[in-house]
Amino acid sequence: MTTHDLGELLHPSRRPQASHPTLLPWLARWADPADLPSLARAAAALADTVDPGWPPIADAVAEILAERADASAQLAALVEALPPLAGHLSPEAAASLNPSDDRPEILVYRAMAARQPLNAAAGHSPPGVPAGDPWEQLRTLARFAPADVPPLANVPLLAALLTGRAEQHGTLGDSETVYLLPYLDPRAGPLRERVELALDLVEEALDSETEWYAAALAVRAVPYLDTRQRDRLRDIADGAAGPWQGHLRALAATARLPWPSVRAELAAAHPGLAELDRAAEATEPASLTLLCRQAIAGIGARHDAVRGWRASPGDWWPDSRPVQPAAGREPSPDRGTSTGPQAGPTQLITLSSAGPPAGRPRYVNTHIVYPNDPFVPVDRYQPLLADTWYALRVDIGEWATDSLINHPQAVPEELLPQTLEGHWLEVAAAGDDIEVDQAAAALFLPHQGKAWACSCLPGVQPHRCHPYDRTPYVLLPLRSPSTPGRGRLRVTVHYQGHLLQAFQLTIVTGTGPVAAPSVPLLDGWVDYTATEALTDLDAQAPRTLSVLTDAADDGTCRIYWKAGPESGLKVVAAEAQLGRAMGLFRQRLQSAHVVQAKGGEANAYDDDNSKKRPRYLSDLARLAVLGRTLRNSLRTMVGQELPVADDQPSTIQIARVRNSTYVFPWPVLYDLHLNDPPFGVEDSDWYRPCPVIDHWQQDVIGGGYPHACPYGSGHQVDTLCPYGFWGFRHAIEVPPSAQPGIPMRRQIPYRDAARMVVGQTLDKQLELGAISAHLTRIKRDLQVQVAEPQTSSVGFGAALAAPELQFVYLFCHGLRESQRDPCIGPVVEIGVHDEISTHQIATWDETLWTPRQEHWRSAAPLVVINGCQTAEISPAALVSFVDAFTHASSAGVIGTEVMLHQKVAAEAAERFFGHFGGPEGLDAGEAIRRMRLDLLGKGNVMGLAYTPYCSAELRLLRIPPGSEPGGARREAYAG
Numbered sequence: 001m002t003t004h005d006l007g008e009l010l011h012p013s014r015r016p017q018a019s020h021p022t023l024l025p026w027l028a029r030w031a032d033p034a035d036l037p038s039l040a041r042a043a044a045a046l047a048d049t050v051d052p053g054w055p056p057i058a059d060a061v062a063e064i065l066a067e068r069a070d071a072s073a074q075l076a077a078l079v080e081a082l083p084p085l086a087g088h089l090s091p092e093a094a095a096s097l098n099p100s101d102d103r104p105e106i107l108v109y110r111a112m113a114a115r116q117p118l119n120a121a122a123g124h125s126p127p128g129v130p131a132g133d134p135w136e137q138l139r140t141l142a143r144f145a146p147a148d149v150p151p152l153a154n155v156p157l158l159a160a161l162l163t164g165r166a167e168q169h170g171t172l173g174d175s176e177t178v179y180l181l182p183y184l185d186p187r188a189g190p191l192r193e194r195v196e197l198a199l200d201l202v203e204e205a206l207d208s209e210t211e212w213y214a215a216a217l218a219v220r221a222v223p224y225l226d227t228r229q230r231d232r233l234r235d236i237a238d239g240a241a242g243p244w245q246g247h248l249r250a251l252a253a254t255a256r257l258p259w260p261s262v263r264a265e266l267a268a269a270h271p272g273l274a275e276l277d278r279a280a281e282a283t284e285p286a287s288l289t290l291l292c293r294q295a296i297a298g299i300g301a302r303h304d305a306v307r308g309w310r311a312s313p314g315d316w317w318p319d320s321r322p323v324q325p326a327a328g329r330e331p332s333p334d335r336g337t338s339t340g341p342q343a344g345p346t347q348l349i350t351l352s353s354a355g356p357p358a359g360r361p362r363y364v365n366t367h368i369v370y371p372n373d374p375f376v377p378v379d380r381y382q383p384l385l386a387d388t389w390y391a392l393r394v395d396i397g398e399w400a401t402d403s404l405i406n407h408p409q410a411v412p413e414e415l416l417p418q419t420l421e422g423h424w425l426e427v428a429a430a431g432d433d434i435e436v437d438q439a440a441a442a443l444f445l446p447h448q449g450k451a452w453a454c455s456c457l458p459g460v461q462p463h464r465c466h467p468y469d470r471t472p473y474v475l476l477p478l479r480s481p482s483t484p485g486r487g488r489l490r491v492t493v494h495y496q497g498h499l500l501q502a503f504q505l506t507i508v509t510g511t512g513p514v515a516a517p518s519v520p521l522l523d524g525w526v527d528y529t530a531t532e533a534l535t536d537l538d539a540q541a542p543r544t545l546s547v548l549t550d551a552a553d554d555g556t557c558r559i560y561w562k563a564g565p566e567s568g569l570k571v572v573a574a575e576a577q578l579g580r581a582m583g584l585f586r587q588r589l590q591s592a593h594v595v596q597a598k599g600g601e602a603n604a605y606d607d608d609n610s611k612k613r614p615r616y617l618s619d620l621a622r623l624a625v626l627g628r629t630l631r632n633s634l635r636t637m638v639g640q641e642l643p644v645a646d647d648q649p650s651t652i653q654i655a656r657v658r659n660s661t662y663v664f665p666w667p668v669l670y671d672l673h674l675n676d677p678p679f680g681v682e683d684s685d686w687y688r689p690c691p692v693i694d695h696w697q698q699d700v701i702g703g704g705y706p707h708a709c710p711y712g713s714g715h716q717v718d719t720l721c722p723y724g725f726w727g728f729r730h731a732i733e734v735p736p737s738a739q740p741g742i743p744m745r746r747q748i749p750y751r752d753a754a755r756m757v758v759g760q761t762l763d764k765q766l767e768l769g770a771i772s773a774h775l776t777r778i779k780r781d782l783q784v785q786v787a788e789p790q791t792s793s794v795g796f797g798a799a800l801a802a803p804e805l806q807f808v809y810l811f812c813h814g815l816r817e818s819q820r821d822p823c824i825g826p827v828v829e830i831g832v833h834d835e836i837s838t839h840q841i842a843t844w845d846e847t848l849w850t851p852r853q854e855h856w857r858s859a860a861p862l863v864v865i866n867g868c869q870t871a872e873i874s875p876a877a878l879v880s881f882v883d884a885f886t887h888a889s890s891a892g893v894i895g896t897e898v899m900l901h902q903k904v905a906a907e908a909a910e911r912f913f914g915h916f917g918g919p920e921g922l923d924a925g926e927a928i929r930r931m932r933l934d935l936l937g938k939g940n941v942m943g944l945a946y947t948p949y950c951s952a953e954l955r956l957l958r959i960p961p962g963s964e965p966g967g968a969r970r971e972a973y974a975g
Contacts, residue, residue: 020212021046025060025266030280031292040081042300044309047153054216055179058153060263063088087112087151104135111142112151195224203236211244218251219269223258227375247271260449264467361410365403367393380522383510387482394427395473397450404524422446424458427474428569431489433481439568441474480509490560497543499655502528527657528737530744544650550657557662561638570638581630585665589898592619592941603901609940616939621683627670650730651952658737667727667944673717690721696937705930722936727944731925733952736886745891747957749859753785754806757799759830760789761812766902774906782917791831797844804859814867838884845888856889865895866905882949892950904942917956925952
């Protein structure tokens with residue numbers, strides 16, 4: 001494209017429809033720096049809502065110029081011409097401004113750049129608004145404005161927002177109402193009427209042949225159009241001339257997102273922007289500068305830019321108290337009486353729910369819709385028709401009051417890494433009797449505002465799509481069950497294989513409407529979330545496989561399986577062989593550890609916890625046969641090969657819905673192919689040992705604990721190799737669902753020394769001297785501060801009241817049920833038969849460990865329960881120790897699946913602590929794996945008895961003196 005072509009697009013005499021004020025944001029990107037002051041003055045002239053002016057143009061130009069001129073010598077001159085620019089600067093840049101006079105409007109916008117957040121939970125409150133000078137009043141409000149109030153270029157309307165008067169009926173003009181549409185609370189006035197008003201103005205603008213203004217009004221309204229209003233906009237578009245007609249019809253074609261930024265909104269208002277970008281890229285710089293200069297001059301002359309910035313605070317002045325949020329905007333803190341998200345602190349103003357700004361929590365909303373009209377949800381109080389196609393509509397944004405999800409929890413953004421634009425998420429669904437016709441769908445979650453679906457390749461950034469080619473949801477076609485009844489639909493949201501949230505929807509099907517239903521027939525809730533909030537997203541390793549386990553209404557268990565972006569969500573009924581899997585695994589571990597002797601049961605391992613090669617191979621073979629059988633069963637039920645790489649480290653996520661009692665022995669799954677041995681032939685005699693078994697110390701321990709077998713290329717059918725087991729090759733995490741307000745812990749920070757509280761048994765049948773020596777070695781090798789071990793439940797509970805801890809270590813007996821009262825459930829014994837139940841931990845958490853808002857919030861401990869059966873989660877246990885300590889805000893729990901001899905338990909703990917807290921500073925997943933490999937070097941398979949109920953990436957982190965945990969965290973990930 002030539003310079004002539006670009007001139008044809010820009011010059012008003014040849015193409016009037018292309019050179020309009022909505023081009024100013026585009027010109028702000030391409031113009032020469034010397035022309036930016038003229039451009040800023042032209043934008044300032046458009047900050048009014050009359051003549052017609054359109055303040056979003058000035059808002060967008062200020063946003064762009066703040067990026068271009070932050071470190072520029074002409075920054076002060078640009079701020080003089082367009083004061084709102086100061087509100088978009090960094091606090092440091094705004095503070096460095098030294099305008100020629102202390103113009104009050106510049107001081108207001110500087111105050112917005114350096115605004116001070118208020119924490120209502122900490123007792124902070126905004127100051128009273130001073131009497132007297134309106135500018136000083138506005139400046140005070142601006143200084144304490146919520147972070148989601150933008151520095152609007154129209155000063156009177158900014159004042160109206162900050163004082164809350166904009167919400168009062170009848171205080172705004174027509175164009176002012178449309179301008180503030182994204183910021184007004186829809187409950188403070190009928191949203192439908194506001195949108196109808198916007199469409200009236202669009203029609204008037206077309207009648208007056210001001211097409212650019214019609215398009216600008218339309219793009220502000222399109223995120224809020226319902227089906228009828230979209231039809232009206234299409235009808236209005238028929239009255240437009242030239243390319244504006246097709247452009248307005250395209251805007252009305254689909255539902256729109258709340259725009260991620262005002263510049264994106266203005267980009268969608270202009271029909272020729274993509275063409276202009278291509279032309280500018282192909283134009284010689286000097287010619288481009290001249291053409292942009294001519295366009296800026298033309299727009300400035302047409303809109304009287306010589307008059308400069310005009311501003312007055314208006315008559316929007318408040319009482320001396322801050323405006324309170326409108327009733328019902330945020331739900332009650334009592335989650336039992338509200339289906340909405342948890343209430344936030346009181347703010348100075350009431351904002352619209354039409355697009356959460358940066359930092360606000362975002363929620364997954366689900367609706368069942370009709371395939372031919374995805375904008376109309378099915379009535380949740382009526383059943384679906386049996387054997388009928390519908391669609392599941394999923395979006396992520398502000399909580400929708402008509403969403404099927406009750407008590408929503410924010411999407412856990414803190415698990416996502418820092419990126420320039422946002423993150424690609426994946427939504428999947430599966431049901432027992434509900435057919436889902438699409439495996440999964442991709443949604444892009446920007447840093448603020450709603451997620452969207454687009455034509456860009458998932459995983460690729462930056463986006464190539466135009467904002468008005470995006471849709472704010474994904475649709476997964478589904479067919480209801482063929483017979484009337486109740487069905488379940490599982491919905492999951494993933495990031496790079498990592499399960500972020502899981503939802504359960506109940507769906508009732510019937511043959512027709514029912515009269516006066518009293519409860520919803522379509523309902524849903526969150527039953528797993530990786531953490532509570534979707535805001536600050538850190539580095540998170542991809543998951544090769546994510547699995548979710550839960551229980552169906554009939555008592556059977558379900559395993560939901562998601563393996564990679566091309567995989568849908570598979571559902572497996574955990575019955576028969578799979579239902580007995582954990583029992584079989586425990587039996588085989590127990591038989592490897594305990595043998596029958598003359599005096600009763602005895603430890604099968606030697607004094608140094610080793611075992612001779614023949615018996616070790618027998619243990620491996622029996623576990624391999626079980627692992628291969630379970631793996632084949634899973635593969636058959638899932639209908640695909642399990643995608644776990646043999647030669648790369650993988651992290652496998654096993655998520656468990658709240659209060660789920662089903663567990664599965666994932667570490668014992670065995671990948672290598674095995675034939676059944678002939679009748680009468682022992683497994684260990686039939687299978688060929690891998691050479692790595694005889695070279696373990698050299699090739700594995702001395703070789704840096706590789707994730708793949710050094711002899712893997714020689715593996716054949718019937719090879720017996722420890723690297724065939726998932727638990728020896730991969731990091732397997734079992735993170736519990738996060739509690740409200742408590743993030744998933746991936747760091748345990750400490751400053752001078754880590755602290756450990758120990759609960760110790762005094763059972764005389766054990767070697768108490770060996771236990772003391774064991775604790776001394778942990779204290780020495782881990783370099784932790786350990787107080788006197790607690791031998792009573794009272795002392796142990798009091799010691800755990802410390803607000804910051806790094807470790808809790810129980811070297812104890814664990815029992816499936818209390819000896820005093822079986823209804824109490826599982827207990828651990830410290831001291832002399834002094835029981836601690838899960839209910840006791842809950843009582844301590846509610847009454848002894850106060851204040852609860854601070855206990856274990858800044859530094860939460862990893863709880864290691866070294867005993868027998870203490871991490872067992874069975875249907876007989878109402879609440880496990882894992883759930884009890886998770887509810888109490890611990891960083892995670894590591895426990896044993898079977899009874900262990902004290903020597904084996906002591907060595908396993910010492911090796912784990914050595915890897916986790918030693919010089920290497922490994923994360924929990926790798927520390928567990930290496931502990932298992934260390935024991936295997938002795939012919940000991942009991943490392944598989946330990947289950948980590950925490951993030952695989954949990955690690956100990958020392959905070960340097962004078963540093964805050966956040967700064968140390970950034971340093972830890974810098975390398």
